[in-house]
Amino acid sequence: MTSITEMEEASPSIHISDEWSEAAESVAYDSTTSPPPIAIVCGPKNCGKTTFSRYLLNILLQRYKRVGYLDTDVGQPEFTTTGFLSLTVVDKLTPDLTIPCLKTPERCFFFGDVSSKRDPTTYLKCIFTLYDYYRKEYCKSDSPVRNEMPLVVNTHGWVKGVGYDILVDMLRHIAPTHVVKINITSERKNLPGGKFWLDDGYGGQVNLIEINSARQDSFNRSVLIQKDACLLRDLRIMAYFRQCFPSNLNITTIKELANALASHPPYQVPISSIKIRHLHSQVPHTEVFYSLNATIVGLAVSSKQPENIPWCVGLGIVRGIDTFKGLLYLISPVPLILLEKVDLLLQGFIHIPTCLLQCDFVFTSEYFSSATACLSVGMANYAMGMTQLLMPLA
Numbered sequence: 001m002t003s004i005t006e007m008e009e010a011s012p013s014i015h016i017s018d019e020w021s022e023a024a025e026s027v028a029y030d031s032t033t034s035p036p037p038i039a040i041v042c043g044p045k046n047c048g049k050t051t052f053s054r055y056l057l058n059i060l061l062q063r064y065k066r067v068g069y070l071d072t073d074v075g076q077p078e079f080t081t082t083g084f085l086s087l088t089v090v091d092k093l094t095p096d097l098t099i100p101c102l103k104t105p106e107r108c109f110f111f112g113d114v115s116s117k118r119d120p121t122t123y124l125k126c127i128f129t130l131y132d133y134y135r136k137e138y139c140k141s142d143s144p145v146r147n148e149m150p151l152v153v154n155t156h157g158w159v160k161g162v163g164y165d166i167l168v169d170m171l172r173h174i175a176p177t178h179v180v181k182i183n184i185t186s187e188r189k190n191l192p193g194g195k196f197w198l199d200d201g202y203g204g205q206v207n208l209i210e211i212n213s214a215r216q217d218s219f220n221r222s223v224l225i226q227k228d229a230c231l232l233r234d235l236r237i238m239a240y241f242r243q244c245f246p247s248n249l250n251i252t253t254i255k256e257l258a259n260a261l262a263s264h265p266p267y268q269v270p271i272s273s274i275k276i277r278h279l280h281s282q283v284p285h286t287e288v289f290y291s292l293n294a295t296i297v298g299l300a301v302s303s304k305q306p307e308n309i310p311w312c313v314g315l316g317i318v319r320g321i322d323t324f325k326g327l328l329y330l331i332s333p334v335p336l337i338l339l340e341k342v343d344l345l346l347q348g349f350i351h352i353p354t355c356l357l358q359c360d361f362v363f364t365s366e367y368f369s370s371a372t373a374c375l376s377v378g379m380a381n382y383a384m385g386m387t388q389l390l391m392p393l394a
């Protein structure tokens with residue numbers, strides 16, 4: 001197993017100050033919390049929340065066999081692509097803290113947007129449901145101690161206005177054992193001091209640990225790098241669909257990925273077997289297929305209770321729709337065994353990266369219909385794919 005020293009050597013550009021390492025140790029080895037700790041990491045945008053959360057995850061893995069990671073940063077999640085809210089169980093150290101990696105979450109929801117702004121209520125409902133699932137599965141009072149699992153919650157950096165209210169609601173619902181608050185030098189951008197989310201008179205036990213964002217040298221210069229959020233999102237989506245192909249297949253450029261996706265045999269999904277839901281917009285009934293073609297959709301399993309948000313198993317690209325045959329063609333790395341459970345496609349605002357579309361990844365110019373069957377270069381690619389027929393979904 002990789003040790004922490006090896007890990008720090010593997011990511012030399014990451015600076016772990018004494019303050020950071022003491023904070024992580026005090027969460028992991030806090031003797032006052034007999035059940036495993038539940039730690040929320042919060043602070044303004046780009047202050048190092050994700051970097052600290054990853055580091056904390058590794059420190060906890062030295063003591064616990066596995067650690068839960070509740071990712072509430074819907075714009076730039078750690079182990080999934082943009083638009084997801086997820087609970088992932090991690091049982092291996094991350095060797096390089098600078099490289100994000102995709103993991104299959106234990107449970108996830110497709111929120112379908114890069115920010116919670118458009119629908120804070122649903123956003124919070126997803127997070128509360130994920131947290132309640134964690135409590136039910138890993139904090140049962142009658143469960144053996146070894147089944148208990150600590151939890152790290154990474155949060156979004158929107159800490160003013162509605163973003164602040166959302167964070168307070170999250171903190172109150174989760175009632176963590178530890179809150180790690182990261183401050184930056186620009187004080188007005190920081191969260192309020194103290195246990196800002198608690199009402200006066202709260203009797204519960206919570207440890208607030210305040211730390212500063214990382215500084216790198218004797219001049220106390222910040223190491224924070226402004227990220228290109230759009231680029232990171234696109235890279236995440238491309239890495240996700242790269243999983244459609246074996247890792248030993250030589251796909252190193254965006255063009256190669258676009259070509260590979262263009263000739264990848266899609267799944268055939270009978271339109272009659274699925275429902276379509278638009279998450280943040282209303283689409284007239286007659287436009288549903290137009291709006292779906294050449295888009296990314298969340299692949300979900302609808303719940304028997306309509307008030308419940310449907311669990312999601314992954315993403316797919318709608319490659320084309322043939323209304324004449326009643327089939328929808330879908331590309332997805334999700335294994336067939338999981339896809340068979342999918343009966344709901346969720347459409348949000350997560351788009352196919354433009355750089356992929358600028359290459360050879362051509363779509364049918366419009367969805368098929370009896371009246372408008374058309375043949376284009378894209379169609380030829382597409383038809384080639386169809387010769388290697390895949391199982392239809394149940």
Ligand SMILES: Nc1ncnc2c1ncn2[C@@H]1O[C@H](COP(=O)(O)OP(=O)(O)OP(=O)(O)O)[C@@H](O)[C@H]1O
Nearest residue numbers: 014015045046047048049050051157214223224225
């Ligand atoms: N301790 C550190 N050492 C080196 N670089 C760091 C450190 N902390 C943060 N950074 C760099 O600063 C940038 C922002 O860090 P990070 O992504 O962890 O912040 P964040 O608070 O999660 O951001 P956001 O609010 O956008 O989600 C990243 O490029 C990261 O590599």
